[in-house]
Amino acid sequence: MSTSISLSEFQKEKDTFQDVLPSVIHSLVTSPNLSEIPEFSVWMKKILDYNLAGGKKHRGLTTVLAYEMLEKPENITEESLRLSRTMGWCVEMLQAYFLMADDIMDGSTTRRGVPCWYRLPEVGLGAINDTTLVYTSMMEILKTHFGDKKQYTNIVNLFNETLLFASLGQHLDLTMSQRKKNDYSLFTVERYNAIVKYKTANYTFKLPVCLAMLLANNTDAQSHKRAEEISLEIGYLFQIQDDFIDCFGAESETGKAGTDIMQGKCSWLAVTALQRCNEAQRNVFTSCYGNREPAHIERILRLYEQLELPQLYRQEERNRYDAVMEKVRGLSVDTSLPPELFLIMLEMIYK
Ligand code: GRG
Numbered sequence: 001m002s003t004s005i006s007l008s009e010f011q012k013e014k015d016t017f018q019d020v021l022p023s024v025i026h027s028l029v030t031s032p033n034l035s036e037i038p039e040f041s042v043w044m045k046k047i048l049d050y051n052l053a054g055g056k057k058h059r060g061l062t063t064v065l066a067y068e069m070l071e072k073p074e075n076i077t078e079e080s081l082r083l084s085r086t087m088g089w090c091v092e093m094l095q096a097y098f099l100m101a102d103d104i105m106d107g108s109t110t111r112r113g114v115p116c117w118y119r120l121p122e123v124g125l126g127a128i129n130d131t132t133l134v135y136t137s138m139m140e141i142l143k144t145h146f147g148d149k150k151q152y153t154n155i156v157n158l159f160n161e162t163l164l165f166a167s168l169g170q171h172l173d174l175t176m177s178q179r180k181k182n183d184y185s186l187f188t189v190e191r192y193n194a195i196v197k198y199k200t201a202n203y204t205f206k207l208p209v210c211l212a213m214l215l216a217n218n219t220d221a222q223s224h225k226r227a228e229e230i231s232l233e234i235g236y237l238f239q240i241q242d243d244f245i246d247c248f249g250a251e252s253e254t255g256k257a258g259t260d261i262m263q264g265k266c267s268w269l270a271v272t273a274l275q276r277c278n279e280a281q282r283n284v285f286t287s288c289y290g291n292r293e294p295a296h297i298e299r300i301l302r303l304y305e306q307l308e309l310p311q312l313y314r315q316e317e318r319n320r321y322d323a324v325m326e327k328v329r330g331l332s333v334d335t336s337l338p339p340e341l342f343l344i345m346l347e348m349i350y351k
Contacts, residue, residue: 020085051096054112060088066212069341093138151214169199176266182286192271201235223335238349243267264290
């Protein structure tokens with residue numbers, strides 16, 4: 001099966017998507033609620049210019065590409081495309097909101113190659129207020145551009161539900177790092193699956209697809225259910241890949257140094273290692289995991305190799321990929337969802 005969009009078309013959409021950002025920001029900062037006091041507009045623009053820059057823009061682009069594939073050709077106009085790009089930027093604003101908050105909670109230093117927003121001298125913990133400004137401004141943009149559409153309530157409810165799910169996922173994740181020393185009883189497959197579903201897959205894959213469906217006026221419950229099911233499975237593939245690359249990927253290729261082992265993260269590798277360890281190996285794991293010492297990190301990597309996790313990962317990745325493909329192939333039978341949509345999403349993340 002092949003996708004119906006070439007690499008150059010993808011790049012072109014990426015450029016066009018980027019080009020509409022200034023007008024989205026302009027319409028926000030000149031709106032009545034923000035323009036009353038000039039300082040509001042200046043600060044809001046500064047927050048958005050900084051926190052929407054960089055990154056892959058996968059969520060925003062998925063929203064736009066999904067809309068183009070789901071909408072009836074006769075309904076696609078310059079205006080409907082502009083609206084789908086505006087919606088894509090709302091999804092990127094949600095992402096910016098999460099990243100700004102996540103960086104404060106994790107005490108991170110850099111994001112997308114620059115200092116985290118809260119680390120700027122003129123920001124500090126005012127960044128917490130700024131995260132609220134990003135989320136509520138995103139809601140203002142939705143009201144301005146979609147307030148008169150019949151799908152507006154569904155769109156707002158979807159964003160709110162997405163925030164609820166991500167915050168629940170974040171809670172699950174945070175409690176993992178607050179565990180008592182050497183207590184890995186929560187490092188289970190069930191908990192890992194729940195964190196992936198709530199914290200990542202829902203807002204990264206399901207949200208863009210379901211928003212595009214709403215924009216294209218598709219409210220068919222069966223289609224939404226299938227879209228959710230496949231999006232969450234792609235999300236799982238995305239997360240296990242991210243976990244694997246964090247340990248075994250080359251920094252020169254990923255652009256970031258892995259930190260999962262030293263941070264004691266509940267990753268696919270850690271959960272799988274714990275399932276396969278004998279007692280001696282478990283002692284190695286508990287005494288070295290979650291430690292900054294390079295020798296400890298090296299020891300965990302060696303343990304992962306001893307347990308043949310790289311081979312096991314390749315197998316799991318292949319199995320999951322095949323299983324999603326199987327579902328994607330079966331789509332045309334029971335819904336109006338084009339398989340190409342999910343193929344593009346897979347292509348964006350897979351290899
Ligand atoms: C504001 C107090 C307050 C709470 C909100 C929900 C939440 C708390 C935090 C969200 C946590 C979350 C979902 C983090 C996602 C983190 C992450 C590392 C995403 C990476 O996504 P990529 O790789 O990044 O797609 P780019 O930079 O390409 O967009």
